[in-house]
Amino acid sequence: MHEVLMATAEQKPYADLDPRWLRAFLAVARERHFGRAAARLSIGQPSLSRHVQQLERALGVQLFHRTPHGVLLTEVGRLIRPEAEGVLALSSHLVRTARTYTGRSRSTLTVAAPLPSPAGGLLSEAIRRFRGDRGGPEQPQIAVIDLVDEEQTGALAQRRVDAVLTWGRPGHAAFAGEALVEEPVDAIFAARHSLAATPQVTVSALADEPLLFPVRERRHCWTLLRDAAEAARTELDPVPTSPAAVLDLVASGLGCSAVPRSLRLSASPELAFVPLRGLSARMSVVWRQTDRSPAVTAFVAACRSAAVALTGARPDIWSAPRPLPAHAHRSA
Structure with a gap:
């Protein structure tokens, strides 16, 4: 018309x-x-x-x-x-x-990352290395925000963030990305749960009680979990839960969930982490292809350095990313 x-x-x-x-x-x-x-x-x-x-x-x-x-x-x-x-x-x-300009020409590097993030994990280690390599009065400040997975691409394109740590991958020519680490996914139960001492469980174990999961906020991780359930001919019925509330609610015995293994680093003794058979996720850093700013370049380098250090220090949690199949091109 x-x-x-x-x-x-x-x-x-x-x-x-x-x-x-x-x-x-x-x-x-x-x-x-x-x-x-x-x-x-x-x-x-x-x-x-x-x-x-x-x-x-x-x-x-x-x-x-x-x-x-x-x-x-x-x-x-x-x-x-x-x-x-x-x-x-x-x-x-x-x-x-x-607004981020000051008399010392300091600026702010804004990074989006899945929160909460464990102490000693990839985010904190990358920031520590970034700050250590860029001392002095002109060192950029770092602002860290949490975004719903589906908002990451738009936030980068609209320059609301400068880099993203994500469980997804860049799916657009405007973005550059690099896989950093791969880590297993664990099921989590209350410490008194009957499966708490089990050496390993399958994804089917998550279908037997309320599955507390931030489906909207962590769409990449949910897709991984859902695909594994479908392959096992199991149907999962998640209860939408804020990422910040998952660990506390599970510890209280209100359900179970699935999380990256690195969350063991800051979890309470009231939680039991049980390996999920055959399930792992990879963390990548994504930034704008045309962004040549020194701060973004330095942050990406800090992420690489942090990934190497973590895979060497804690191979039980992190490993170097395996090559992706040729057909795997899901967007971030």
Whole structure:
């Protein structure tokens, strides 16, 4: 369907676009509903509608088809959506760059990683080595955040983070990635559980009681676990649980779970870690292919160094990554 042109006498060529218009447009595009989009942005629906209309007038096109059940993007709306996301991402990056500047020219390197992370694990060891190699007043600060797996790619592309430690792999030409370590996956039970002293269990053992697992936050790990269950002809029915709550709830006897073995390093004696037969995951570092900043280069080097040190010191937990099958190309 041809889009409706909305040129008016007041429209100016190459008009400056108010970021509020772009945020309103993207919120409606995501929610497909003006009311929900207004709630998402914490503004009134009349203001939201006005921002969208102002953007449509400035661009001279119709961005949405209104329907009784909500709205749909027009063809041109779908075309400009990634451009709008890119404009706001660059704006955020500009602000972040300015705000992290100090008189000593210090900046902030933002890293996303699965949290909680054990003391002495890959994240802490990489940061320790990064800081040790970059002493002095101009050493970048490191901010560590946790992201839902499905947000990692977008956060990198939008420059909200500079690097990601992930159980996934880069699946886009814009990103570079390097596998660092491989580690077994353990089932975890309360220490008093009947399987606590078992030398090894299969994934089928996780189907016998509530499986507390952060499916949304750790989609990469859940896919690994689900595929293993399907291969064993077992069906898992997870109870969505925050990553930060899993260990405490399992220790209280409220269910079981599956975690990377390195979490043994900071777990309580109320938990029992039992190897899951034939199941392991690999941790990679991913960054933007075009990012040549010294800080990102140094952090990737620190990750490599940390991985070598950990595989040498604790081979019971970490090992060097095995080559992937030629067909394995899941995205991060």
